[in-house]
Amino acid sequence: MKRFFGRVRMAEPKISDAERELFGGPLRYDRGWSQHEHATLDLTMRSALRSMPSLIGVTLRMAWHADRRALIAVAISEVGQGIAAAVGLLAVNAVMHALLGGTGTATERLHALLPGLFAAAAVAVVNSALAAWSTSRAGRLEPLVERIATTQYLAAAASVELEAIDDPDFRRLIDIAQYGPASARRMIGACVAALNGVISLITTASVLTVLHPALLPMLILIAAPRGWGAMRVAQERYVSRIGWIEHVRASRLIGNLLTERTAAQEVRIHAVGAFLLGRYRRMAESAESEQERLATSKALTEWVAAALSGLAMAATYGTMFWLITHGHMSLAVAGTAVIAVRTGSAGLGALVMNVNQLHEESLYVRDHGRFLTQAAERVIPEGGAPVPERIEQVVLDRVTYRYPDRDTPALNEVTLSLPMGSVTAVVGENGSGKSTLMKLLSGLLLPQEGTLRWGGADIEDLDRSQVFDRVCLLTQDFQRWPVTAAMNIRLGRPAHSAAPHDLQPSVEYAGAGPVIAKLPDGLQSLLARMFRGAIELSGGEWQKMGLARTHWRSATSRADSVLIVDEPTSALDPEAEIEAFDRIRGLAAPHRAVILVTHRMSGVRHADRIYVLHHGRLAEQGSHDELMAAGGRYAAMFTAQAAQYAQYGQYAPTGSIPNPAARSSERQG
Numbered sequence: 138m139k140r141f142f143g144r145v146r147m148a149e150p151k152i153s154d155a156e157r158e159l160f161g162g163p164l165r166y167d168r169g170w171s172q173h174e175h176a177t178l179d180l181t182m183r184s185a186l187r188s189m190p191s192l193i194g195v196t197l198r199m200a201w202h203a204d205r206r207a208l209i210a211v212a213i214s215e216v217g218q219g220i221a222a223a224v225g226l227l228a229v230n231a232v233m234h235a236l237l238g239g240t241g242t243a244t245e246r247l248h249a250l251l252p253g254l255f256a257a258a259a260v261a262v263v264n265s266a267l268a269a270w271s272t273s274r275a276g277r278l279e280p281l282v283e284r285i286a287t288t289q290y291l292a293a294a295a296s297v298e299l300e301a302i303d304d305p306d307f308r309r310l311i312d313i314a315q316y317g318p319a320s321a322r323r324m325i326g327a328c329v330a331a332l333n334g335v336i337s338l339i340t341t342a343s344v345l346t347v348l349h350p351a352l353l354p355m356l357i358l359i360a361a362p363r364g365w366g367a368m369r370v371a372q373e374r375y376v377s378r379i380g381w382i383e384h385v386r387a388s389r390l391i392g393n394l395l396t397e398r399t400a401a402q403e404v405r406i407h408a409v410g411a412f413l414l415g416r417y418r419r420m421a422e423s424a425e426s427e428q429e430r431l432a433t434s435k436a437l438t439e440w441v442a443a444a445l446s447g448l449a450m451a452a453t454y455g456t457m458f459w460l461i462t463h464g465h466m467s468l469a470v471a472g473t474a475v476i477a478v479r480t481g482s483a484g485l486g487a488l489v490m491n492v493n494q495l496h497e498e499s500l501y502v503r504d505h506g507r508f509l510t511q512a513a514e515r516v517i518p519e520g521g522a523p524v525p526e527r528i529e530q531v532v533l534d535r536v537t538y539r540y541p542d543r544d545t546p547a548l549n550e551v552t553l554s555l556p557m558g559s560v561t562a563v564v565g566e567n568g569s570g571k572s573t574l575m576k577l578l579s580g581l582l583l584p585q586e587g588t589l590r591w592g593g594a595d596i597e598d599l600d601r602s603q604v605f606d607r608v609c610l611l612t613q614d615f616q617r618w619p620v621t622a623a624m625n626i627r628l629g630r631p632a633h634s635a636a637p638h639d640l641q642p643s644v645e646y647a648g649a650g651p652v653i654a655k656l657p658d659g660l661q662s663l664l665a666r667m668f669r670g671a672i673e674l675s676g677g678e679w680q681k682m683g684l685a686r687t688h689w690r691s692a693t694s695r696a697d698s699v700l701i702v703d704e705p706t707s708a709l710d711p712e713a714e715i716e717a718f719d720r721i722r723g724l725a726a727p728h729r730a731v732i733l734v735t736h737r738m739s740g741v742r743h744a745d746r747i748y749v750l751h752h753g754r755l756a757e758q759g760s761h762d763e764l765m766a767a768g769g770r771y772a773a774m775f776t777a778q779a780a781q782y783a784q785y786g787q788y789a790p791t792g793s794i795p796n797p798a799a800r801s802s803e804r805q806g
């Protein structure tokens with residue numbers, strides 16, 4: 138009995154040995170799903186009904202916002218269908234009376250039932266027209282609601298602080314909330330179906346009550362077991378889905394690895410393909426056993442529900458037989474009642490399922506709402522003081538920053554200044570805080586302690602969109618947009634329209650001319666491997682495109698700005714690298730400060746000032762000569778790299794790169 142009527146419990150899925158071998162146990166990289174565990178186990182008829190009004194409210198508000206006329210049309214057509222169902226039953230009742238309760242010859246009785254038959258046929262036509270109208274209007278509402286929810290989701294994700302994106306909890310919420318829009322769409326359909334179910338149930342129940350008051354409780358008795366069965370099956374399916382979600386994701390991960398381009402070489406050369414395929418098969422087998430268990434359980438539950446419903450049906454027909462034989466019900470009424478009971482019980486069963494689906498979908502719609510609320514709390518604030526056209530310098534004063542999930546600060550009391558027209562270099566070992574410093578300088582992160590001033594103004598008081606407007610960013614993992622080569626450059630400042638010839642100086646500046654010349658349609662060639670006819674560039678060619686984009690961004694602004702360059706040349710060959718450093722430093726102009734992060738010491742020696750970071754703190758600072766003379770960390774790093782170059786007898790970092798200060802003004806012209 139407990140098997141059928143006890144609580145649905147979450148069973149720990151049996152993990153296949155393949156999963157244990159590959160991942161050290163079940164993959165648990167998204168615990169966000171388990172937030173639904175409580176809601177799942179509370180997925181009872183009572184809780185489903187309790188949350189109905191607010192769920193319907195949320196969905197209807199979205200639909201109202203999307204297209205109120207379509208929503209009103211759906212409501213009218215659904216109410217109309219309910220009324221049509223009641224009129225149809227009354228017409229059937231009239232037919233039954235004419236057939237079974239009438240007097241006269243058979244022909245006369247047949248003639249008497251014709252009006253009822255015509256009425257029933259007319260009602261059926263009206264009903265189907267209304268159903269078609271409702272379907273078409275709901276079909277319009279569904280994609281609109283999904284689009285609104287998706288737009289809300291994307292806009293919120295794009296407008297939060299970078300710190301929120303780096304926060305694992307928030308990231309998880311972003312991942313979970315992506316299911317909300319599709320659920321909101323499905324909720325429209327479920328809402329319409331539930332509304333239809335409620336209205337037709339009310340009308341059928343009213344007709345049944347008019348026919349005989351004893352019939353209504355009988356109808357509920359017939360439908361209740363089926364409703365329970367549907368609910369139970371849905372609960373079991375949902376609980377299983379949550380329990381197995383990580384397993385399913387692990388299988389998907391293996392599938393992706395076997396098809397991904399980035400893994401293709403090792404999959405073949407290391408024979409990883411056959412190995413992973415074997416593990417995939419073993420993991421699939423354990424998932425299949427869960428599917429089989431669910432199917433068996435579903436069959437048993439539905440069988441019990443059907444048996445109980447059948448018993449209730451037999452009791453109903455028994456009651457009707459008793460009522461007829463004792464003269465409390467006419468044969469004609471009994472005929473109508475049989476039809477009404479069948480329609481009503483099917484409707485009630487469907488209604489329970491719709492309510493259940495509404496509840497299930499609402500879990501995801503609720504996550505979507507939770508995400509929007511939290512995103513609103515973490516959004517980059519709008520407004521603030523305008524950034525003056527001339528700022529002279531950007532200054533960090535004892536700035537500290539610690540990532541949300543870290544104990545130690547990534548940057549600790551760092552003080553430095555970037556005067557306009559200068560080239561500043563930042564060096565340091567891996568993890569010393571260089572990239573974090575760049576994110577702070579660009580306004581992507583805000584200092585937790587200390588101040589960052591653009592000119593005289595604290596960045597906290599400034600309009601951040603204007604700060605972003607003054608920053609040019611060229612990082613090692615810059616975006617490779619899957620669009621045309623021209624658009625890849627133009628996206629440096631997308632609001633600025635550009636004809637191909639406008640982009641030519643940027644192409645030439647970056648030394649990307651030969652890259653573009655190789656492309657089949659020049660600047661109009663699509664750079665996205667996943668599309669037919671598109672071209673893939675090499676890592677170094679992409680970096681030239683990145684440099685062209687940075688130039689385009691710099692060239693389209695005259696106000697004081699900061700150019701941040703983070704390891705821009707890692708994929709370039711030595712000659713191209715020397716040229717690129719030269720070009721980057723050439724971007725330092727009276728109205729631009731260049732800050733350069735790199736491990737290539739040859740690229741920093743001509744910087745006006747060099748800062749050395751160590752474990753998030755400023756360890757040394759000065760010009761190349763000063764730092765070499767000091768014989769500290771910088772000198773050690775430089776000498777080690779110089780020795781390496783000297784060993785191979787080429788590209789020694791001495792004298793290969795011209796001093797930018799002498800050339801910047803002529804380049805900028």
Ligand SMILES: Nc1ncnc2c1ncn2[C@@H]1O[C@H](COP(=O)(O)OP(=O)(O)OP(=O)(O)O)[C@@H](O)[C@H]1O
Nearest residue numbers: 303540543547565566567568569570571572573574
């Ligand atoms: N998004 C993040 N969340 C948590 N910790 C981070 C994040 N980004 C960086 N860190 C940590 O902050 C510290 C500084 O990282 P940062 O990326 O600034 O170093 P880096 O000097 O640029 O390193 P590299 O030379 O390897 O690029 C490291 O300990 C790193 O693990």
